[in-house]
Amino acid sequence: MSAHPERKNSLDEIPPPDDDTPATRATEAARRREPKALRREQLINATIDSLAKRGYAATTLADVADGAGLSRGIVNFHFTSKDNLLSETIKFLQDEYTANWQAMVQKAAPDTASQLLAMVTADLDRKICTHRKLAAWFALITESRSKPAYQEMAWDRDAKYRAMLASICLKAKVEGGYAFDPQSTADAIYAMQEGLWLRMMLFGRGYKREAALGVVLDALCTIFPRHFAAGGTPLAIKAEDQ
Amino acid sequence: MSAHPERKNSLDEIPPPDDDTPATRATEAARRREPKALRREQLINATIDSLAKRGYAATTLADVADGAGLSRGIVNFHFTSKDNLLSETIKFLQDEYTANWQAMVQKAAPDTASQLLAMVTADLDRKICTHRKLAAWFALITESRSKPAYQEMAWDRDAKYRAMLASICLKAKVEGGYAFDPQSTADAIYAMQEGLWLRMMLFGRGYKREAALGVVLDALCTIFPRHFAAGGTPLAIKAEDQ
DNA sequence: ACACGTTTGTTGAACGTTCATTCAATAGTG
DNA sequence: CACTATTGAATGAACGTTCAACAAACGTGT
The missing domain is CATH 1.10.357.10 (Tetracycline Repressor, domain 2)
Structure with a gap:
């Protein structure tokens, strides 16, 4: 349903605990179960990537969200504002x-x-x-x-x-x-x-x-x-x- | 006619040669006679001020123009674009x-x-x-x-x-x-x-x-x-x- | 086990603001 | 009268934020 092909965050990605559903790793469902802290760290990593690649001025929330493979509104949900991020x-x-x-x-x-x-x-x-x-x-x-x-x-x-x-x-x-x-x-x-x-x-x-x-x-x-x-x-x- | 009270650029301001019209320094007229290079330097100084005071991200052409005591479109006239400035x-x-x-x-x-x-x-x-x-x-x-x-x-x-x-x-x-x-x-x-x-x-x-x-x-x-x-x-x- | 309401995470479109740039009009200069 | 510098309003694009809708997970009662 969504258009996000894959999330491609930079290195230090922690593979989720791999709990149940051992089959094909139902991506959408597994992603949703990750704890909040992990998602925050993922967004921070995407922010660092964006800052490094495009500089402060050109770092947008859209770019961060894209970098994390998530949708536009996501940052405001986890961080309430760009400043806070x-x-x-x-x-x-x-x-x-x-x-x-x-x-x-x-x-x-x-x-x-x-x-x-x-x-x-x-x-x-x-x-x-x-x-x-x-x-x-x-x-x-x-x-x-x-x-x-x-x-x-x-x-x-x-x-x-x-x-x-x-x-x-x-x-x-x-x-x-x-x-x-x-x-x-x-x-x-x-x-x-x-x-x-x-x-x-x-x-x-x-x-x-x-x-x-x-x-x-x-x-x-x-x-x-x-x-x-x-x-x-x-x-x-x-x-x-x- | 214009609403700019006075130009208040930072220090190192070179007083114009003070050529003719010795009376009250007809500000508007004198300003206009300043050579192009001086106006450019004035705008660059205003840019430095803005960068220092508000940072890269918050530096806008409007702020630079205000800092120089000039109007909105002036930068694009002298520098064609913000990037160039x-x-x-x-x-x-x-x-x-x-x-x-x-x-x-x-x-x-x-x-x-x-x-x-x-x-x-x-x-x-x-x-x-x-x-x-x-x-x-x-x-x-x-x-x-x-x-x-x-x-x-x-x-x-x-x-x-x-x-x-x-x-x-x-x-x-x-x-x-x-x-x-x-x-x-x-x-x-x-x-x-x-x-x-x-x-x-x-x-x-x-x-x-x-x-x-x-x-x-x-x-x-x-x-x-x-x-x-x-x-x-x-x-x-x-x-x-x- | 199953059904169902609640909570939580996520999405994407919509809104309002800010900003760089353009340009027609204007004023000063030679 | 040309020519140049300057103005300020208009334009359109980009962005942060909001929000209604949706989906998955969880809890509870049966």
Whole structure:
């Protein structure tokens, strides 16, 4: 009855639990049974796709709905308004970002160099540092002038990351006897990473994750020469001198 | 006859040559005599204002015209289309940016430290690093996904700056006996500056030019310890060792 | 098991608004 | 009188939102 051929959302699609009706996967019926949260995530993903492909200005609800393989009115049912959809999208991206680096730092070894390396590589992680996610994030954050809610979220995200980075830089300074100011150094590193994000976003196929990673690792070597070996970036754990 | 009270363009307004009619500055008549290029610049300035204040999505031709104190159809007369107006605006910003750092580098002393300092402070110059210009630039550049012309301009701008910065880093490396890779270091510095731009754009009143300048100078001290003294950033010109 | 009303998710057409663009009319200039 | 710059109303397209209709799933009583 409907004209939607198939839903073709981007990757990270979770196959539904496959509960009953094992036969031909009655698509229409199975789709309807998916929980509300899944449908919301599907629409957010379609929004990210649209933002990345067409930019903020050209992202329409019709395009989002088409991208998700659903009909026109669907977004207003799940998100009540376009503004709200975009708010939830930026929230999704920020939450994913913060959760990712926090998890990576927790998983890393407790020594200073490892912690620093974890924070810095988290930003360039495969999961976070996709072209579409970067493009969507910049498209949204750039419009934050007119949306105070965005700005607040961005500030929050920033504050958490900066504080953590600064505390690690302080530890490194004590251990390595460096002369730098910890907060200033943390700001410099953080700014460098956002600048590399911008480059990756702008020049997609011309500046890849690996290139950015190389720049970051080189920078760590020159800033923390007693914590990182010159070559690639094996970390020389410091413990002998105080 | 018209309802436009006064034109209230932002700063850098060039007062018209004030040629004849010395009396009360017959506004309407004087305005009409201004050359075409001036009117175009006026409209571009109004566009930057609108982009900064309302964001890309909410920037309309009506708003630009109002900002310039002119009527609705005026933009299409001078720029034929909105797309073209935005193209010319981003071109204006990029040209101003490139001309500024090139002039500052040329004016600076020829030693490595001075050249480096000139390049780096040019980005944070009063003339370039205005909140409205940053906001407008990000708004436009972020939408470059859908506009290949923007991307090409951005690539050009980047290439010039990066090449110059890399060549200076190479000189510094030879002079100072540093271990870093020159291109990688140049990329790191450049990325850091764009990241600081982003912060300034996002947190307007919460992160000022002076703060960013401090971060950059500190970074120069740690990266080029033989070229920059630790305290503020007086540059210790290197000439004695080879 | 089955029938039936309720709830929930979904659709697509309709509405009203906003906006870029066009253009005929007008005013200023040489 | 040409010519150029400017105006403001008209046009038509695009978009967000609303809503009546529909369909599937669930609950209840039998």
